[in-house]
Amino acid sequence: MIKYVIGFVIACVIWIVALSQVDMPEYRVYDCSMSDWHPDIPTEVREECRRRRYQDWKQRNENII
Numbered sequence: 001m002i003k004y005v006i007g008f009v010i011a012c013v014i015w016i017v018a019l020s021q022v023d024m025p026e027y028r029v030y031d032c033s034m035s036d037w038h039p040d041i042p043t044e045v046r047e048e049c050r051r052r053r054y055q056d057w058k059q060r061n062e063n064i065i
Helices: 002-021 045-065
Strands: none
Touching: none
């Protein structure tokens, strides 16, 4: 019984070490409503948020006419 527990612990340690070596894709989700005033949001994200808000505004106004 003790050899199964030791084997399980060793397998868990190997699994954790193996997963720590894998490069997981990193992505972040930003809230565009805070993009103009929040200091931690990158400039590229701010510009993209502005572009998307403009596109949304443009679509809403085209539907009105």
